[in-house]
Amino acid sequence: MDQQRTEMLIVDKDVENLDKSEAVKLAAERLRTGEVVAFPTETVYGLGGNAFSDEAIHRIFQAKGRPSDNPLIVHIAEKNQLKDYVTSVPEHAEKLMDAFWPGPLTLVLKHSGTLSERVTASLPTVAVRMPDHPVALAVIRAANLPLAAPSANTSGRPSPTTAKHVYEDLQGKIRTILDGGPTGVGLESTVVDCTGDEVIILRPGGITKEALERVVDKVGIDPALFEGNKAVPKSPGMKYTHYAPAAPLCLIDGDLIFFKKKVEEAEAEGKRVGVLVTEEAAGVIQAHKEIIVGKKSDLAAVARTLYVSLRAFEAGEVDVIFSEVFPETELGSAIMNRLRKAAGGVVLKDENNS
Ligand code: AMP
Ligand code: MG
Numbered sequence: 001m002d003q004q005r006t007e008m009l010i011v012d013k014d015v016e017n018l019d020k021s022e023a024v025k026l027a028a029e030r031l032r033t034g035e036v037v038a039f040p041t042e043t044v045y046g047l048g049g050n051a052f053s054d055e056a057i058h059r060i061f062q063a064k065g066r067p068s069d070n071p072l073i074v075h076i077a078e079k080n081q082l083k084d085y086v087t088s089v090p091e092h093a094e095k096l097m098d099a100f101w102p103g104p105l106t107l108v109l110k111h112s113g114t115l116s117e118r119v120t121a122s123l124p125t126v127a128v129r130m131p132d133h134p135v136a137l138a139v140i141r142a143a144n145l146p147l148a149a150p151s152a153n154t155s156g157r158p159s160p161t162t163a164k165h166v167y168e169d170l171q172g173k174i175r176t177i178l179d180g181g182p183t184g185v186g187l188e189s190t191v192v193d194c195t196g197d198e199v200i201i202l203r204p205g206g207i208t209k210e211a212l213e214r215v216v217d218k219v220g221i222d223p224a225l226f227e228g229n230k231a232v233p234k235s236p237g238m239k240y241t242h243y244a245p246a247a248p249l250c251l252i253d254g255d256l257i258f259f260k261k262k263v264e265e266a267e268a269e270g271k272r273v274g275v276l277v278t279e280e281a282a283g284v285i286q287a288h289k290e291i292i293v294g295k296k297s298d299l300a301a302v303a304r305t306l307y308v309s310l311r312a313f314e315a316g317e318v319d320v321i322f323s324e325v326f327p328e329t330e331l332g333s334a335i336m337n338r339l340r341k342a343a344g345g346v347v348l349k350d351e352n353n354s
Pocket of ligand 1: 123
């Protein structure tokens with residue numbers, strides 16, 4: 001792949017008439033000619049490209065090093081854009097859009113074959129969402145295109161929640177990054193399959209199961225998401241290792257006494273231990289490097305800082321990272337889904353205290 005100079009264009013997300021911003025106009029122009037552009041959304045930074053163009057989509061996969069069988073989410077700015085890409089919008093999908101768009105909810109629907117096959121990895125379905133971020137919406141409108149946009153990181157690394165993270169991963173590989181400040185939610189969207197009678201969660205995210213259940217009758221979960229289940233996930237991306245930090249990560253499932261013991265044991269083996277702990281635990285757990293990931297009593301704050309915290313451990317700095325675990329309700333389900341993937345499933349459980 002040719003090396004390119006990467007430009008960082010600063011956009012103030014709070015100004016009125018973002019559509020008139022020079023940076024947004026330049027980004028839109030480049031998207032229309034088939035280039036890719038990184039931009040902020042409310043979840044994480046996305047790497048966008050024209051969803052009609054095989055060439056643009058190929059560029060996204062190349063820049064990220066993403067496996068080609070992992071389909072992309074198409075981002076739109078108006079609900080009525082949808083009818084051009086999908087065969088129909090079932091009633092439950094309509095209800096979810098009304099309740100959560102713009103926002104971190106992605107719907108999987110049957111597509112009508114108008115978008116690039118590379119976006120959908122040749123599946124009969126397409127994943128679509130409307131982001132809740134003024135810069136993302138302005139870029140989509142200005143380009144006047146549906147934009148396929150996966151997270152703007154190197155595949156396998158923690159997702160980017162600032163423009164600097166995008167630069168760290170994709171510098172030299174893409175020309176344009178729109179810097180609209182740090183993202184809000186910090187975890188990717190919830191992906192739900194709406195092609196059947198029942199809404200099924202394929203990837204937990206910013207919109208919780210509990211919130212979905214307030215809008216539609218029944219919400220299922222793809223069995224492949226449960227720990228230890230060997231079923232093939234219906235969301236192709238869920239089968240890959242993801243979000244991996246610079247040293248092996250291990251989840252510590254036990255109280256703080258157990259956590260402390262595990263740190264001491266690893267240190268006794270001569271390991272430099274990094275710990276990912278909440279504010280509540282930070283006073284108790286000491287290690288070679290401590291990163292605080294929000295408050296245990298405020299899971300939204302943990303979600304927001306999870307990826308920046310995983311990125312905070314530099315290569316070669318620690319030999320192992322131990323992380324706290326979180327209750328798997330509300331946002332905790334998405335946080336634990338990402339942590340388990342980042343840890344490759346490695347959990348040390350306190351068997352005496354479960
Ligand atoms: P990312 O773009 O990195 O946030 O990942 C997008 C997620 O959506 C991945 O887990 C994909 O596998 C999933 N996805 C995209 N399109 C589909 C689809 N048509 N059916 C099921 N999952 C999808
Ligand atoms: Mg991603």
